[in-house]
Amino acid sequence: MVKTLGALLCLEALFMLAPMFTALAYHEPDFEAWLVSTAITLFAGLLGLLIGRRAERKVAEREGYAIVALVWIVYSIFGMLPYWLSGAFPTFSDCWFETMSGFTTTGATIATDVESLTHGVLLWRSLSQWMGGMGIIVLSVAILPMFGLGGMQLYAAEVPGVSYEKLSPRIADTAKHMWGLYILITIAEIGLLYLFGMGGFDAVCHSLSTTSTGGFSTKNTSITGFAPAIQYTIAVFMFLSGVNFTYLIYVLRGQPTRLLHDEETRWYVRAVAICTVLVMIGLLFPYFKQAAVMPDDFAQADSVWGAIECAFRKSFFVVVTAMTSCGFAASDFSHWPHLLWVMVLFIMFMGASSGSTAGGIKWVRLGIFAKSAITELQRRIHPNAIIPVRFNGHPVSVSTISNVMAFLFFYFLIIVLATIVFCATGLDFDVSIGTAISAMGNMGVTIGQFAPEGGTYAAFPALAKWVATFVMLIGRLEIFTVLLLFTKALWKK
Numbered sequence: 001m002v003k004t005l006g007a008l009l010c011l012e013a014l015f016m017l018a019p020m021f022t023a024l025a026y027h028e029p030d031f032e033a034w035l036v037s038t039a040i041t042l043f044a045g046l047l048g049l050l051i052g053r054r055a056e057r058k059v060a061e062r063e064g065y066a067i068v069a070l071v072w073i074v075y076s077i078f079g080m081l082p083y084w085l086s087g088a089f090p091t092f093s094d095c096w097f098e099t100m101s102g103f104t105t106t107g108a109t110i111a112t113d114v115e116s117l118t119h120g121v122l123l124w125r126s127l128s129q130w131m132g133g134m135g136i137i138v139l140s141v142a143i144l145p146m147f148g149l150g151g152m153q154l155y156a157a158e159v160p161g162v163s164y165e166k167l168s169p170r171i172a173d174t175a176k177h178m179w180g181l182y183i184l185i186t187i188a189e190i191g192l193l194y195l196f197g198m199g200g201f202d203a204v205c206h207s208l209s210t211t212s213t214g215g216f217s218t219k220n221t222s223i224t225g226f227a228p229a230i231q232y233t234i235a236v237f238m239f240l241s242g243v244n245f246t247y248l249i250y251v252l253r254g255q256p257t258r259l260l261h262d263e264e265t266r267w268y269v270r271a272v273a274i275c276t277v278l279v280m281i282g283l284l285f286p287y288f289k290q291a292a293v294m295p296d297d298f299a300q301a302d303s304v305w306g307a308i309e310c311a312f313r314k315s316f317f318v319v320v321t322a323m324t325s326c327g328f329a330a331s332d333f334s335h336w337p338h339l340l341w342v343m344v345l346f347i348m349f350m351g352a353s354s355g356s357t358a359g360g361i362k363w364v365r366l367g368i369f370a371k372s373a374i375t376e377l378q379r380r381i382h383p384n385a386i387i388p389v390r391f392n393g394h395p396v397s398v399s400t401i402s403n404v405m406a407f408l409f410f411y412f413l414i415i416v417l418a419t420i421v422f423c424a425t426g427l428d429f430d431v432s433i434g435t436a437i438s439a440m441g442n443m444g445v446t447i448g449q450f451a452p453e454g455g456t457y458a459a460f461p462a463l464a465k466w467v468a469t470f471v472m473l474i475g476r477l478e479i480f481t482v483l484l485l486f487t488k489a490l491w492k493k
Contacts, residue, residue, distance in 0.1 A: 006048020013042035023120035030086035037081035102128030104476035107215025107327035107444030126208035133212025215327025242324035242352030280315040325359035327444030359442030
């Protein structure tokens with residue numbers, strides 16, 4: 001375990017070089033903080049490799065679960081060093097919150113003025129999300145053999161969803177394929193954002209946050225102030241990042257039918273389309289009723305078609321950003337009608353596809369749950385009939401159905417418990433439940449006084465921040481990996 005964590009810390013130190021050289025290039029005062037942080041992280045990594053040099057090559061299953069859970073904690077401890085040493089954020093709790101929010105791709109921030117942060121800090125915020133998006137473990141699986149370590153157990157413990165699919169017999173090759181596509185999508189978005197008028201640095205940071213469905217922005221108002229072409233581009237790439245990356249690779253290989261025939265993808269696309277239309281209707285209703293108070297700025301559109309386009313763009317953006325748990329804001333939906341608030345919160349529950357960078361419940365679980373409920377009704381009518389639950393044309397095992405039911409139980413239980421704790425810290429109920437849902441789904445935005453369009457969690461009590469980071473971790477690792485750490489069976493030899 002120590003050797004594996006050491007190798008992963010060496011990898012983190014390598015990523016720290018990017019913001020360090022960025023700070024140097026922009027002649028910013030936090031260069032020394034980055035230099036020291038990188039050196040400390042690299043030293044810790046090399047020390048771990050040295051201590052664990054005689055460790056076994058294979059990683060046991062129980063060690064795999066422990067490493068996957070611990071690596072996010074260890075990465076956040078060392079990842080917060082630049083924030084702490086440079087004074088980017090005022091308190092230790094704030095530094096920890098911002099770092100954990102980054103690595104779990106939640107995107108919640110305590111920064112009250114994002115635009116005052118240095119370029120190195122802004123890049124590290126986005127880069128930490130990009131590392132956590134596809135998964136630190138999935139990346140490391142491709143390089144762990146270099147350190148004499150296996151990665152199958154790590155991959156199985158980290159990859160989200162009910163099941164995972166290997167693209168090749170060797171798990172390291174599968175990880176390489178997924179990260180290759182991840183990099184390709186990121187580069188493509190950088191090019192398009194730059195083409196549509198976004199600055200180079202902003203294009204890099206927003207692309208890193210989009211592909212990882214993280215949501216950290218370099219602007220106080222998130223995406224609100226950018227041109228419509230940029231908003232559409234980010235929305236499309238958020239949508240793509242919500243698709244199972246395995247099937248996207250099949251598309252690049254000339255096998256698009258694998259994607260088209262995937263039931264989860266069809267559910268995801270239909271949900272985005274239906275929710276976009278419903279939100280769009282909710283936004284346009286006051287416009288056509290000529291209400292005195294309009295829910296958004298499209299009310300000032302110079303034509304009916306202009307209002308429709310604006311409403312569609314904002315509806316599509318908010319639906320995709322909520323369903324993929326990205327958390328970018330193209331409008332301040334805290335001023336929208338309360339019915340749309342409820343719809344947005346409901347969308348946050350859904351999530352996108354398994355095997356994507358999105359958070360939330362995931363459509364494969366929702367699909368299996370819905371089909372199990374319908375099948376149970378059919379069994380009541382025909383008690384002697386054998387009616388299997390099928391997904392993608394294949395029968396779903398009883399153990400998988402039990403896994404889904406247990407996941408949903410713990411998912412909502414944690415949200416309820418977190419809401420109670422947040423209320424106990426002095427937060428209003430609407431803020432508490434919105435924060436609990438947001439943190440569990442790695443969404444980042446909430447409702448009420450801490451609503452989107454650059455909303456900040458700076459006013460949260462310290463205890464609420466620590467609880468929120470723990471919920472973020474549980475949501476990112478999809479519950480069981482974290483909960484297993486608190487079972488005696490995992491630690492028994």
